[in-house]
Amino acid sequence: MSSGYHHVRFFQDIGLEDVSLVGGKNASLGELYRELTPKGLLVPNGFAVTAEAYRATLQQAGAWPSLHTILDPVDPDDLSDLAERAHEARELVYSTPLPPELLAEIRQAYQQLKDEYGSDLTVAVRSSATAEDLPNASFAGQHESYLNISGEQQVVDAVRRCFASLFTDRAIRYRINNGFDHFKVLNSVGVMKMVRSDLASSGVIFSIDTETGFPDVVFITAAYGLGENVVQGAVDPDEFYVFKPTFNQGKRQVLRRSLGGKKIKMVYADGGSRDHTRNIPTDKKDRERYCLDDEEVLLLADYAIKIEDHYSAKAGEKRPMDVEWAKDGIDEKIYIVQARPETAASRIDRTKLEEYHLTGTGLVLATGRAVGTKVAAGKARVIAQPSDLTAFEPGEVLVSDTTSPDWGTVMKSAAAIVTNRGGRTCHAAIVARELGLPAVVGTDNATRAIHTGDLVTVSCAEGITGKIYQGALPFDVEKIDLSAMPRPTTKIMMNVGEPDSAFALSFLPNDGVGLARMEFIISNAIKVHPMALIDQERLDPAERDEIKRLTEGYAKPSDFFVERLSEGIGTIAAAFFPKPVIVRLSDFKTNEYASLIGGKAFELGEANPMIGFRGASRYAHPAYEPGFALECAALKRAREGMGLTNIIPMVPFCRRVEEAERVIAKMSEFGLTRGENGLEIYVMCEIPNNVILIDEFAKCFDGFSIGSNDLTQLTLGVDRDSETVAFDFDERDPGVMKMIELAVEGARRNHRHSGICGQAPSDYPEVAEYLVRLGIDSISLNPDSVLKTTMRVLDIERQMERT
Structure with a gap:
């Protein structure tokens, strides 16, 4: 106990075991301050006015019978009656005077904080109910908090208002809906130093993905000003992800980021304002840049992981956390101002x-x-x-x-x-x-x-x-x-195009990603032709202006491409880590490249782009080689910087063995050397020459992924984009099936991985069955086909065992 105090406890003297004494929020603040500041976290100091002080205040004034009279008949579904009774209860509690000994202790503790932080101290005064921030009941936002409070009189008034806020409409309703007794839930109040995030930024961290329950990321939101806007949803914040497994291995990089609108920010109000805070528009330049740099994001991730580890150890089970943080604009340091168990995403039953x-x-x-x-x-x-x-x-x-x-x-x-x-x-x-x-x-x-x-x-x-x-x-x-579904011997992988869906898709039963299309990420997250980021002399002024807008804040435009592409690839790889994620190098056709910003200046028109300047032929060609260097830089950043060594690059549309050798050499020149740091390189097996010369191609590559769409097109001589001859395009044609058979046998003969990532096994169960009976190593499917095809493969394998 802090010397001389009865109704007040400083944070150093309380922890998670004191919820009944100081409420969930204060108990957690005490735990953070007492246990984690020695481990490097910064937590503002403060003190708790105990729940017993609240009880004694009402007891001394004889207020309990009156509260029963007001609240016992309450009907939570009658909103007007509820509002009237709640207002009456709040007025009763607020008008109850604090006992003299409690007043004296609050004033003395506040003076102690001023002695520590200086005479210009401002504090946050926050409610902390005894049934708040529990693992099974969050009570988020049910009770009041007051920011930018200064002076004894304001502090005492804010404490009384917090006591009264135990009877807001929403708190009364929440207690009734969750089976809590109004008179057994007491309100403690926390008084803690304000972090001057009105001059900087603040936000919320989750040690789990809030949408999917994916547990291996730290999810950070950030906006300018005081944190109330982020918590209440008044602002669209910046968002960041950090991947915990490789972060813990020392690979400290942001996994992905998204720029928020951040239209307003909450700052201190002018002196004399009753509300103490106000919202003002955010400066346009500030809105267009992230309010945290990478170093700060990684520091917050480190804090979140330490908090999750500590609370999990205390609980004896994994305990994802919801954490509030604030950056002080005066000392430029980042502080943790609250932590509570996450109560939604972590409860999702993924079976x-x-x-x-x-x-x-x-x-x-x-x-x-x-x-x-x-x-x-x-x-x-x-x-x-x-x-x-x-x-x-x-x-x-x-x-x-x-x-x-x-x-x-x-x-x-x-x-x-x-x-x-x-x-x-x-x-x-x-x-x-x-x-x-x-x-x-x-x-x-x-x-x-x-x-x-x-x-x-x-x-x-x-x-x-x-x-x-x-x-x-x-x-x-x-x-x-999913709990009883066994895994087949044949690996069932997925085709994943959008990083945004990767965390959710990772919960489907799978053996990794058989096809991640780089061009999807370029089209959606980058939008610019890579060569246009390197050589802008050929572009018209409007294109240059658009590229300048997109690449604002980057040392050079090409850095934008490398960061965005690596984060898209990295998100997919992290979602399925440590399972293999096969990333196909860009396979745009010239007309598709031309549709990107600045693309027309670098792409020639072709009569038939489907069999033109695409895939491997581009990578060592002077017209695209600098762009390919950026692709390789992005892969290297994801594999080595982020630690996602489960990424396997795959070369598409590789026509000749000599071309394969040139591409492998060029990749090595750009930092991706086959065999180093466990790097494997696969090739799409989609041209008849790949099958005919598979023994030679096997000397260049570690695996083959059959692209049934192009293999069908080139085996049958049918343009797969032509509606006129679409009736002749059929992956089940005996000639195509023979090509697939030769490819699988050739890969096995050369001890190379064999897989298929084309559309056929997703569309045709008989093709999937044919592949399983051939003994193909993996089948990669569209996500909506994974479950039904898995069950089909299990049936086939059982039949094969019986025969």
Whole structure:
């Protein structure tokens, strides 16, 4: 106990075992300060006014019977009655005077903090209920906190307001819904030094991916100003991921990043303001850059991993964490200001797979960040102000600028939630996850594009981007128990194009990624022709301006390409780590390259791009060699900088053995030497020459992946893009099947990996069966075919065992 105190405990004197004394939030702050500051974390000092002080305050004033009279008859479904009784309860508690000995202790403890930090100290005064921040009940946002408080009088007033906030509408409702007794939940109050993030930045960290429950990443959000905007969803923050397994091995790099809008920031209000804080617009230049540099992101990741490890050790089980952080704009240091167990993503049962699939399409009214993976339809209800909530009917889609903790009952009855503002850690997103609802946040325009009464479909089943469609679209829900599904001998891999979907797809039963298409990442995340980033003299002014905008903040434009491409590749590789992830080098055709920004200046028109200047022929050619160097730099950064050595580069459309030798030599020149650091290099087996000369190609490559689309095209002489002769394009043709057989046998003869990543086994069960009977090492499928094909392969292998 701190000397001389009865109703106050400084953080150094409390820990997780003291929840009943100081509430969940303060117990966690004490744990952080006492146990983790010696390990390098920075935590602001402070003290807790105990829950017993709250009880004694009401006891001394004889307030308990009056509170029973007010609250015992409360009906949580009668919103007006609830609001009236809650207000009456708060007024009763706020008007109750603090006992003189408690007042004296608060003043003395506050003076002790001033002695430590200086006379210009400002503090945060935060509620900490005894049933808050528990592993099974978050109580997030139920009680009040007050920021930028200074002076004894303001501190004492804020403590009284926190005591009273135990009876906000939302807190009363939450306790009733979760089975907590109003009179057994007590409120402690934390008083801690303010971190001057009003002059810098702040945000939230999760030691788990909040959307998918993928456990191996640290997910960091960040925005300028005080952290309340990020927590409440008033701002779209920057986002960062760090991959824990390789980070712990010393490979310290950001896995991926996303620039947020950060339109407003919360700062200190002018002197004399009752609210103490206010929101102001963020400077345009600040909005266009990340508010953390890589070193700061990695420091936050280190903090999060240490916190997760500590809390997991205390709990005796893995304990993903939800952490609040703030950067001080005066001393430039980063502080941890709260940590609590994560209570939504970590509870997802991954043995029970529930997949939502839209089976229709319609006009997209708005898009934003998807929360969850579900689909829901209903009539929209646009909430422009809190008074509109009274008209909300169960089953409607709630559409608003942002949401508030006061809206709990309405949100619980919604079919889905859509907001203009907020990132994936905002209030709307957190509540939607807890309730199992689909939500799309940060749309920017939902309240303008959608009107009350509109029938809409909210889809979070299409990756990281959530969509709101006009009308009620049909969709299917597939429920599968994965716990009893055995693994076949034939490796079942996946074709993964979008990094955004990789974490979710990793939970499907799989043996890795058989095809990750580099060109998907270039098209979606980079958008610029690599040569246009190297040589801008050929570009028109508009293209140069667009490239300047996209590459703002990079030392040179080509760094943008390398970072973005490596982060896209790295995200897929991390999702499936340590399983193999086969990344196909760029395989754009000239017309596809030309459609990228600046592409027309570097691509010649071809009569038949399908069999023109594509794949391996580009890589050592003067017209593209500098661009290929960037591709290799991105792969090297992902493999060596991020530590993702499960990445296997694959060369597409390699026509001749001499060409293979030139490409392998060029890759080595650019830092990717076959055999070094475990590097294997595969080749697409998709040209008849690859099959005919497979023994020679096997000297250059470690594995073959059959591309059934191009192999069919070139075996049958059918342009696969031509609708006129589409009837002749059939992967099941005996000639094509013979080519596949020779390829598998040739790979086996040369002790090389054999796989297939074309469309055929996804579309045709008989092709999958043929491949299994041939003894192919792996089949790579589109994600929607993985489960049914796995079960089919298991049946085939059982039949083969019996015969």
